[in-house]
Amino acid sequence: MAPQSSIRDTFFEECEDLLEALAEGLAAMADGARDTDTVNAVFRAVHSVKGGAGAFALTDLVAFAHRFETVLDGVRSGTLDLTPEVMHTMQRSADHLADLVEAARNEDVLPPDVSDAFLANLDQCLGAEPESLDMGDTPFDFAVIPLEFGDDPAPKEPAGHVIRFRPLQQLYANGHDPALLIAAVHALGPCEVALDLSALPDWDGPDALTPGLGWTLRLAGRESETALQEIFEFVEGLCELDISPLEDAPVPADPLPSVAAPPPPAPGPEAPSPAASAAQKPDLAAGAEAGEARGPKPTLRVDLDRVDRLINSVGELIINQAMIAQRLQDMALAPDDDVSLHVEDYRLLARDIQEAVMAIRAQPVKPLFQRMSRILREAAEATGKSARLVTFGENTEVDKTVIERLADPLTHMIRNAVDHGLEGPDARRAAGKDGTGTIRLGAAHRSGSVIITIRDDGAGLNRPRILDIARRKGLVAPDADLADAEIDGLLFLPGFSTASAVSNLSGRGVGLDVVRNAVTALGGRISIASVPGQGTEFTISLPLTLAVMDGMVVSVAGQTMVVPITSILETIRPAPGDLHRVGTDDSLLSIRGRFIPTVDVARSLGFTDPSARADFPLLLLVEGENQSQCALVVDAVHDQRQVVIKGLDSNYGQVPGVSAATVLGDGQIALILDPDAIAAHRAGPAATAAPRPSLFHADVHHGQH
């Protein structure tokens, strides 16, 4: 069997859905759901994985799925108690099943001892149930239709067979046609057919409709009995059937012509069925009713490349629209001019199209969250803690790429929450909490962003210890006096990792700085909040899409740049007395009774030409990580518009302080600033890697040609 590779792809895509359904169902069962629908859905998911895997001869997968299915069948039929241990084994088995699918997809083989361990766990659930052996007969070999008809008759082939065959009513009711069976026998070799009317009912009697026709077939030739058995396999028990070897081999001189047109079965198949099936009618009615109610939304699977091409085109469309609008503005047309109005319509339409296209790439975070429940289980197991995951907002939709790139950071944060956030069961009980820790993972849309929160109900951050570690690692000055939020922020510094002290989970080699980099690379921000004794909450804020954003167009040192609107709190033109010089270069902005540090964007990006500096700069008040605020100094603010993000990474590599570039309406290339990185640059020696001003400078010139 060589199914096309596209069907193979279909299988693995389907597996993703099935594994998702499996995880969902098991999670519901773990929460106490025992209804048939849930249990059946779980069973069916494993069953379908097995069915598909069989078609591709994925033996490991089939074998494991089969055993898993046997356990589920036990649960379904009530012969197996759903103890916490069994529940746990099932969840771990679902994880392993996902691994096996992944391995099969990559044409990889998992070490057999791993599977064996899982199989052993499943067997343990089954205890001494004989069913596991009973069911184990077929799925492991790939024999096709099993022919369970005893020994191979090869040693002594008879010269032929006599088949005596008389259909019962049920045979007709089940859609069989004796003519086809006779023809099939005839196809095996020369065959003589005799109609047997001896059992015909009395036409006038009450049994007139009972089928009574029979046939005797004499088949010559050395066909094995197996071939005959195969023909009659489906009608076994639906007819009187006797197959015996033809001892004296009277091979007919010539095949009987009558066989070519077998006699019609006397009672036509339709005749008996109404009587036979009257009792089953209600089923059809039920089916028809259900038919009205059904209707999963039709969907279309599209190659991602096509969607991305579309998104790219829409990006160009937006730029094009902006260019036309700009031209019109330059032409100084009256605002109520027809052309202006049409262009405004064009802008709205373009925006609609763009949103619709973005929606294609948007996916619910649910599968991502579900994967996290596995991470949580593994982490809990590795650390000997007891934890449960509560998720909310799973249907929040986020760009596909964001979801993909969020998987690693989220994995790390869940591990972190279990490893560092939650206390051990004893410590928890001592603190008057439930021995099982809860980690809440949630998603929500908030003002153009997606907010992901990870909250544990553990002990909260141990700030003295964090400060101590940071001091020992030289990340802060020994005498530095830091506010709580600043101490919390130390966790994100490269080189800070408390993990080494704790457990084998820390061997993964990821610190929170890597998490933050991943989030920042997505144009997002991460912050932390913690209450001693009550837990820690990480909040990740992400843009809805990676393709466009609303930006503020500004001038800095003669360059046009864009600042993401989402990070700007307000735009301020300070009165001369509002700025207070601190030291040689820095100044503080006094606003509403608070002092906020300012950052000269031009200087921090390496533009050293002070002549470009306007006398009365503008300040953009931006909020960075941990709700810390700072004011960016720019020369002028032009307007607010939607810009299409063009990545720099593939062309230049990462430039500190710059997240991407864009093409403005007039065709000019502008850099998109990363206010957080610029603010962090100010924050001090520990915070950032050295910027590369010269490279950056060269790029800008390059871009403007």
Add this chain to the structure above:
Amino acid sequence: MTVKVLAIDDSRTIRSLVQKVMEDAGFDCICAEDGVDGIARFAEVAPDVVITDINMPNMDGYGVISSIRGGEINQSVPILVLTTESADHLKARARAAGATGWIVKPFDDETIVSVVRRVTGAAG
């Protein structure tokens, strides 16, 4: 006349496989995603043979069989049950419900085609 096959299976993979094998054999193949969908299609397309999975949401294979057998039209159409179980009690149950025959997954192309030919009498 081309044999019309109605394949009912909730697994996309199996549907694609059955459809491909049937079409390669020169049959028409119409697919349905579960029992309820299958019954709706059955009325529309009047197939010459039905191949159905057992374990499906909404309505399982047994339900499909009894709906067809107890229905008003085409009640004696051959119905083949597609199942991974080869255990005899499942076959017996399918047959008691009115199944004509069964095909055990994983199936190979020739087997499923030959079984379809066997129950429909389609020329090979």
